[in-house]
Amino acid sequence: MLSKELTTTVALLLINLTVCPYLTPQYLDFSIGRYSLYSPSLTIIFKKGYGLRLLVCASPEVKPGFYLDKEGRIIAFKPMLLQVGDWYRLSLVKEGNLVKVSLTALNDTWIATRIDYLPTFYKQGIAFGKKSIYFTGTSILIKLSLSKEVINYNADPIPNKLKDEGYFHLGDLDYYNGSLYIPVEREGYERPAVIAIYDTDELKMVSYFYTPQDHMPWLAVDGEGLIYTSEYSPVSEILVYNVRNLKAGSYIKPVKSIKLNRTLGGVQGGAFYRGRLYLSVMDGWIYEVDLSTGTVRRLFKLPDFYEMEGMDVYELADGTLYHVLINTNLNRNLVYHLTKLTKGQRLALFTIKGEVGEIVSIIKPPWVNSTLRS
Template sequence: MNKCFLSAAAAAILSFGIAGQAFALPEPDMSPKYTYELKDVMKVDGRQGVACDGKYIYVSCSKVLYKYDMDGKLVLKNDKPFETGYTKAVNHLGDIDVYNGEIYCGVENFMDGVGKDIQVSVYDANTLKFKRAFPFNEASGQLETSGITVDPVKGTVWMCSWVGEESGRYLYEYDLDGNYLRKVHLQPVPQWVQGVFYYDGSLFLTADDGTADDNEPDHLYRVDISSASYAPVILEKTFTETIKQGEIEGLCVDPSTGDLLVHQNRGARIVLGMTKGMYPGYKSEVHEIYRYKLTPNK
């Protein structure tokens, strides 16, 4: 083979490499975006999720929606959220979000770690009554919905999955009319994702990845989404200050203060997402909202 051809081939390979570098995604900043200072802890009913519009705090239980004022007083509840509006049987509300006067819920038929008939349902934030729902796209591979959030900038909905393996490796995006858009691969994949919330250009995830039997803390992660099919996962916080390690759930940011609200449960033994008895010293499970002051890191 002549030398001129070799030189041309080498130049082509070099050029391709340079071009490849030019189009490569920038290295992500793996440092936490905020520091977190615990301000107070508020006891609530409901063990699944939390949302806040700056005037009220909304809490979900598996089969109940609660509405609190900002002082923690219960003002309204809907204890029959599945009574009307559904064509398929559902029994479980996960983490929630509130947007434009409406509460967005990930809903499913859940039993012993398995979710079926996943739907996004919307309730009126004023009355807590059902308004509409749309089903998930089975082709997405999603097998469970533990949390949901609205990206108000793009006008889309993101869902996360607590179920591991293939389903739990992704976040799933829909438009507000229920059309499936895409899924984004989490790298690395957190274990047992419970809640998701959009804030300040990032998606924040809570993960029940600490073993409560061993008093291991759970974690908060940040995901910076781009147009790529994958996104880096950055550790934001380890919840070492929790009163007793248990099961972390949903999260949100109070728009009136900029504080992070994190839902925590303690006292119950959880197996495959179901309550299976109590730890010593507890007769019932305790549900609390931890409020943190967020300070951006420079």
């Protein structure tokens, strides 16, 4: 895949444009057809040595976003992962001796305005609660502050009794009413998968329940305390459990199942928000599920070069709402923090003091559509 990427990069289309200096605003409407691993999706070169580059890339080695260059040196960076297939407007407006650069959504869209880079053992699940962030690795449970400082961790979160029974794998977790709910799977992914409850301070298991599932890669708890989960793949139904007032070690069955109107392959994470269930799936899409009807719809897509993992939907002070963990199987993993932009909503990117000069050229690969307007 990398060699194909580099080949495509060499085959960039160079479009030479002659336009007037910025006496009037200049607008570039564009849409990105697909994500790349490394290469820029759009480069604008100005006469007075400035360059503006957009990277919509997936590799943890290259940060996606807008880069502002001066004579080949990066002088400003705005982290951002745009949504493929959606349309945006890049505006350059001269105000006195300043040039202001901004981005406007031309349709409703979801963008990652923050991307966290994490050690590789942060690889299974993510949940917010009690002013903290909780992560699961395969066999580790970690508690962080909202500023990402480690508060506590448990590197041996599965009790010996369950380890002796072959349990080794934590999945995507959820926070509910002061506790953590975590799915635990056995070697060979054979039933019975376990629903476990952990305390949020010492991060130790306080109760667990056996289920009839083979796989249980994720779970999510609704406002009533009911637990929703599924098999890994294929997924045509959501299973619902009630563990309230049950003895630890009990064997339980779903209290109901919800048939979906489409089958999903490779469900890795789930979370509730305002009565809707959201799922992260190996095809790179985040899906929204209406549990009253079983209707599934695509919400937004992330790069699918790597393994989609757990997710949460939680409003943070920076405006981000959707938080999706990616396992790259490389030197570090990613968390995309996304927000929704409605049509016409604008984000400020850069303010440049002085003249940038006219646009000399726009460089873009074949999968980028664009129109320059004035």
